[in-house]
Amino acid sequence: MFLLRSVFTMASWAMFTGGLMQAQPASVTIDDSLKEVRVFGSGSPDFVAIAAAKGVDASLSTLGDGLPLVVAIRNDSGEDIESMRIFYRIRQGNRNPDQITLHGPLAAGASVLHAPRGLGGALAKLTPLQPGTIRTGASGPLETWPGAEVTVSIDSVTLASRRFVGPDTLGYFSKLVAEDARRKEFFRDVAAFESAGFTQAQIEQALNNRKAAADAAKGKMTSIRDIDLAAQTESVLCIQALAHLQHSEAATLFDWVASENRALAVKPAPHK
Numbered sequence: 001m002f003l004l005r006s007v008f009t010m011a012s013w014a015m016f017t018g019g020l021m022q023a024q025p026a027s028v029t030i031d032d033s034l035k036e037v038r039v040f041g042s043g044s045p046d047f048v049a050i051a052a053a054k055g056v057d058a059s060l061s062t063l064g065d066g067l068p069l070v071v072a073i074r075n076d077s078g079e080d081i082e083s084m085r086i087f088y089r090i091r092q093g094n095r096n097p098d099q100i101t102l103h104g105p106l107a108a109g110a111s112v113l114h115a116p117r118g119l120g121g122a123l124a125k126l127t128p129l130q131p132g133t134i135r136t137g138a139s140g141p142l143e144t145w146p147g148a149e150v151t152v153s154i155d156s157v158t159l160a161s162r163r164f165v166g167p168d169t170l171g172y173f174s175k176l177v178a179e180d181a182r183r184k185e186f187f188r189d190v191a192a193f194e195s196a197g198f199t200q201a202q203i204e205q206a207l208n209n210r211k212a213a214a215d216a217a218k219g220k221m222t223s224i225r226d227i228d229l230a231a232q233t234e235s236v237l238c239i240q241a242l243a244h245l246q247h248s249e250a251a252t253l254f255d256w257v258a259s260e261n262r263a264l265a266v267k268p269a270p271h272k
Contacts, residue, residue: 031153036077092148182230211238
């Protein structure tokens with residue numbers, strides 16, 4: 001999401017910003033303290049090996065001063081990763097445009113190259129676009145934060161077993177627990193519409209009301225630290241439920257809900 005679809009050279013970027021790239025490049029520190037999921041900087045042997053395995057070791061140089069912001073991430077946990085939070089902590093004068101990336105599945109033993117938004121599109125032109133990635137945080141075209149002090153870390157990871165690991169400086173564990181509870185509540189409530197004999201119009205109104213409330217909660221977000229994952233999830237689930245209802249019929253909606261309820265009944269909650 002929000003990825004630039006063209007590769008800029010550093011020269012063209014300097015022209016676009018009126019010579020901004022003449023400033024000192026960002027100073028990047030890699031926090032590789034999580035043993036389950038490793039993160040490697042662009043100058044490390046592990047990064048070079050991963051980039052070479054993906055066939056992009058030579059082409060990465062086109063990112064110029066942005067290259068130090070690219071990291072290689074390797075899943076050493078022994079199980080698949082369901083999701084992870086990649087944190088770019090940025091200090092640039094009086095600005096702190098931190099970024100958190102919510103990254104989707106990564107198989108056990110697999111590796112991925114990652115860049116913050118603003119470089120992600122350029123990196124995607126060099127490597128296959130990684131599925132399941134949602135980027136949030138400060139924006140800016142091909143932003144490389146000249147002169148900034150940047151620390152890159154894996155802030156937290158949810159494994160396939162739903163075990164949660166990481167320092168979690170952003171407080172995501174409680175958000176994931178709340179999201180899990182909200183998902184279960186949503187499908188439980190929609191299933192009750194059927195037993196209560198709701199008409200299609202009543203179901204649609206109830207779903208629209210829930211979506212409006214979830215969207216209002218989402219709108220209160222002011223930073224990456226107060227993201228409301230439960231509200232985001234409920235908004236998406238309402239959209240999906242309304243699509244079932246509007247493009248098919250109530251029976252199809254309730255079949256979907258029953259299937260989700262069966263899956264949730266055996267799926268562990270997030271735990272440490």
